[in-house]
Amino acid sequence: MKGFLHELELNSFRGASQSAKMTFDKGKRIALIFGNNGTGKSTICDALDFIGCSSIGSLGDKKFGGGGTDKAKFIPSIGRKAVDVSVRLKCEDGEWTATLGKRSVSIAPGPHDLDVRVLRRSNILRIVQANPSDRYVIMQEFMDLSKAKNAEDALREAAKSINTRMTNTSQRLRDAESELQRHWVAAGSQNGTSRAWAKAIVSKTVSPPVVDSTIGVLRNIQTCITRLKHSISDWNSKNDNLKKAEAILEEADTKVQQAIKDLSNQEPPDVLQTLERAEQFITQHLSDGNCPVCATPFPPGELLARIKARIQGMREIQSAQRQRDETQRKRDTSKSLLDNAKDELNKSLMELRNYRELIQENAYPTIRTQMGIVVDGGDSATVLASLTDQINKELELLQQAPKEYETFRLTKQAIEPLLQEIETIEQSQPSLDAANTRIAEAVKVVEATRKGYVDEVLLQISGEANRMYKLLHPNEKLGGIRLSVREKGQGSVEMSGEFHNQTDIPPEAFFSDSHLDTLGVCIFLALAKAKGNTGTILVMDDIISSVDSEHAGRLVELLAKEAESFGHIVITTHLELLEEWFRHHKKASSQTQFFQIADWSLTEGFRMISRQFQTDLLRSMLVTTPFDKQSVGMKAGFLLETLLKQIGLSFSVWMPLRTPQRYTLAEFLQALDSDWRNTRIIVKGVALAAHLDLIESTAWVRNVLAHGNSELALQLPDADVRNFAGLVLKFNDEFCEEIPSRKRQPC
């Protein structure tokens, strides 16, 4: 039987100034420890708290003055040190020893999994009157959902993040579409829609135009044409010059020929030379006037004059000849220049031919054709003019091409990322959208599950507490205990109840203190049961300060019923009434082990003594030798008075009213008249009279013995005393014990 106690030993622990040991009976689930105030009941409970919960027990609930923070220093018994402290517990699950370390309780041989729950009067109020957040702390272990709650929070944060991302993504999509639209409109709103236009632009692959080389070629052609034109012009000029030079030469030739012809008709050839020599000779040698040949005199002047005239004519021809030669040179020079111009022209044409080969026919067909005409010697002037125009136009276009390409490039550069973003977002948005919906739903599911579980636990605890409370307070129009978590208040448990026609009221505002006490006990039991641990050890330290007999009976009955849900229940009390109830309640007494603590002293500590009830005591006295008829008779009389008093109380028997309420045996017997004896008090078919009439016939024994050592008392046979005592015990066992519990009081 898990959680069942075998032995508890205390050394130097609180009130146990001497080693104290408690041995628990096998099979008894309830240990009832009775003791007056200050005997050490709390020491036992604290010891169980010490080893079971590593707690300093009731000291923890107390408030000390200055320097009272280290409460553990008060655990050792007076005159003992912390190292002397030990609590040893042997139970069904194993054996452990708890010692007091410097800062905490040490458990050897290691941690145990015992579930020990201690209820003290201070705890009762804490459960019942705690504020909602403190009550939550008390109940937290039953709904410790910190991990699930943390995960739920992470999930909620993730949901928020996804939602934010989705909102941002939608905004980015709108921005991108708006920007694309702007580009589309600026570009002339082509292709029907901005998207179609953007796709067309992006899909178009345009290489940068190779305009530089083409422009270079065309410009070279242009230069070549200019040169060609110049060459042509030069050639024409040179050609004109040649023609002019040839005309002049022809004229000079004609002149020379005419002069020669004219002179030839008058003079023989080479006559000039002869005449010049003759002039020289005559000038030098014929100054004397004689002919050298014939030596006849003649006048030289006339001859010389004639010679000079003839020489003059001859020299004009010579001049014409020289002029003609000069003209010839000039003509030859013009011819040479013309040849050079022709070479240049040919060179330009050759160059143009070469450039023509560089021109692609399909790119510039007209230019190529016209160049062909030129190089083939066609109508160059007209064609060259046209060709020049064509080339100029093409150059203009070519110079425009880079600008167009740049515009296209920049447009593509701008819209490509926009289109890409739009497509990426459109592709990812459905997934994000779905994730957003699903995670939001998941958060709701997890939250609802968590809250549902908490509600379920609280409902179970409050339902169980309510059930027990109803057993304690039947027909009292109070209860309806309900524990709930605030809708928006995490970590707080509200408690409400019912009182007469008032519902949903705070119990502490309407219930009496004793009702609140029993409510605390019920909630404590319900909480302990909620764990579902049948090995739980419950410790109740003097939880009821005062209780009437009826409620005490119900409490005992409740504990007796609930005992089977736990490993062991240790109850301390200073109320004899409560102890008597345990003793006389069939179910309770069968599973209760009774302890009694003697008065405490520093030298002896607390001591267990055997606890005997009036009936047990009487039984033992009957078998004790030597037989003490005085004591037996008085005890039997006292027991009879008690039984009759309880019957009188239970059945509301009329008794004389007086203060103090002390009645004699005769008065009790008188009050229970024949009506009560024969008809009104019947147990299991046996009337009260069956027992009471017999007892009454022997009750004189008690009166005799009441006079102490009177002669009559001394002569009284032992047998009469035994008979009287036996009838009283029989009355207790066979009649009083069988009276229904709600009508019965313990003895």
Place this chain on the structure above:
Amino acid sequence: MKQESKMAPDEIVTDRAMKALADKGLLSKSRITQLKNHFLAGTLTPQEAERLFEFDVPDGRTK
């Protein structure tokens, strides 16, 4: 399958929540297993939760 009476509250809630997520088809089985492990270990971060939900193809409602 472990009985709820033998489970810690965290385990019970996690178990129930994961079953509800599966019933509603909010997450695929493999992702539910991952999410459950995170719940029980207390290691779920918002980033991991986003990852689990964003790139998942749920198996569909089971109920």
